[in-house]
């Protein structure tokens with residue numbers, strides 16, 4: 001993990017309030033799918049980092065792409081950055097998805113919901129490089145399917161299943177409704193998205209006896225494991241805390257759904 | 263040029279340490295900071311048994327600072343002694359262990375356990391914990407309770423004792439005097455200031471505990487004022503903290519009367535903050551021809 005001053009290479013608006021930014025940074029060289037960057041706004045009143053998932057790593061591992069929704073002061077500032085803006089960041093943070101958990105010959109469902117969609121892209125690209133089988137199942141609010149073309153390029157149209165809250169595209173409803181309605185099969189789940197979706201996937205995977213890896217969100221201060229601000233309840237006591245609390249920024253953000261209480 | 267300071271007979275190579283709870287036991291930040299550059303590492307509060315801490319959200323950003331209600335999650339003194347102390351032993355820096363408890367007996371238990379540890383240079387007692395036997399008022403919010411616990415801890419302690427004062431009192435000097443009268447070797451201040459933040463969109467408290475401790479640059483003027491008042495009220499040395507981000511901030515505390523300073527939440531903003539403060543103090547001393555840092559302690563006019 002490094003602290004670095006990155007340089008914005010490009011910024012584009014993907015949908016209403018959703019932006020994509022490529023940042024030239026040293027942290028790209030070590031980044032794995034499912035890890036995040038802790039990005040510092042420059043305003044003097046916003047002192048904490050904003051955790052943002054790594055959506056893609058450039059082929060030469062010199063830059064990362066983040067895709068984010070403007071929800072407050074920090075993300076609003078990020079959306080004003082243009083080519084050449086310097087940005088302080090720390091990373092790569094967290095454990096990321098363990099692609100080894102997907103055995104040869106088995107297939108994975110990469111399930112993203114809302115602003116949890118972006119990290120699925122780097123995961124898909126990595127699995128593709130490893131020659132493994134997978135499908136994307138993506139939940140959006142409406143027909144603004146940000147990153148859709150990138151997912152199709154990675155896996156082919158037939159392997160990108162869509163659910164929308166308003167029913168404008170794909171299955172009307174949640175990612176779980178899409179899996180049921182469109183008979184999507186897989187052996188293991190990797191997912192990131194809002195808590196209700198993750199809770200539904202925890203139940204779904206337990207019923208189907210599948211392993212599900214879920215990426216959790218929690219309020220963070222340090223992003224490096226020092227402050228104990230970002231914990232989630234765990235079934236077992238972990239080696240660090242010795243209580244039933246794991247740090248989302250270090251032991252997570254990706255957990256086996258069986259091992260966390262959400 | 264001398265940057266070393268002495269507190270209760272313990273020499274620190276420079277006056278900069280970490281504020282408890284913002285630096286773990288140094289393990290996480292050792293990726294970013296050469297711990298050998300620090301006067302001391304002050305560790306996260308440790309209790310007799312593991313504490314699970316509060317529900318989340320535990321932290322939230324506020325204007326120029328943050329609120330936290332971690333609830334003193336810690337793995338307990340046994341794990342701390344087996345894992346964290348051996349890690350710190352590898353570094354040429356002093357170790358100040360921050361201690362918490364819910365009863366006098368719990369504090370004394372930790373202090374007795376630490377008495378056997380050679381690598382612990384000082385103890386810092388966090389008296390902002392609720393006293394479960396006395397209506398959950400924090401030990402540090404009542405001068406008699408503070409006097410009593412300081413006296414008991416001093417009897418049990420092998421290492422010099424720093425009492426860490428809470429700013430959530432009417433008169434901080436009354437607390438400083440009580441700690442001194444009971445035999446404390448030093449005081450540190452300030453702990454966080456109790457605050458609250460409400461998320462108006464969700465109509466919910468921003469942190470699950472409803473209230474949290476405010477820290478960061480937003481509290482610095484309060485902290486400098488309290489350090490100054492305590493320096494006028496007691497003779498024992500003071501470790502100052504509260505919103506320190508830069509050497510300039512640290513020097514304000516030193517001029518107000520602090521012999522040492524601690525960097526807290528600003529470690530989250532810049533993991534290299536502590537070392538930058540050390541280096542900045544050195545450049546200030548060069549710039550103003552200060553031969554000995556001790557000349558600056560309490561030198562405000």
Ligand SMILES: Cc1cc2nc3c(=O)[nH]c(=O)nc-3n(C[C@H](O)[C@H](O)[C@H](O)COP(=O)(O)OP(=O)(O)OC[C@H]3O[C@@H](n4cnc5c(N)ncnc54)[C@H](O)[C@@H]3O)c2cc1C
Nearest residue numbers: 050051052053067068069071072073074075217218253323
């Ligand atoms: C591991 C992880 C990965 C994430 N990946 C992405 C991503 O790829 N794209 C994206 O758009 N968002 C992502 N988020 C959420 C993102 O961190 C928040 O939307 C962002 O911090 C909001 O900052 P703000 O200053 O705009 O909002 P403000 O409300 O002004 O922020 C105030 C404080 O609250 C924190 N905060 C607010 N919302 C959240 C939240 N949902 N989760 C954690 N902290 C929050 C901020 O970091 C800041 O400290 C991720 C969160 C986590 C924990």
Ligand SMILES: Cc1cc2nc3c(=O)[nH]c(=O)nc-3n(C[C@H](O)[C@H](O)[C@H](O)COP(=O)(O)O)c2cc1C
Nearest residue numbers: 281282283307388452453477478504505506526527
């Ligand atoms: C996340 C967090 C955890 C803390 N944990 C402790 C603790 O365990 N024991 C303690 O005495 N003080 C604790 N503190 C208080 C700090 O040590 C310090 O007194 C306070 O934050 C003011 O300094 P700052 O503004 O530089 O952060 C904590 C502060 C923060 C922000």
Ligand code: FES
Nearest residue numbers: 223225227228249
């Ligand atoms: S954010 Fe500090 S421990 Fe995770």
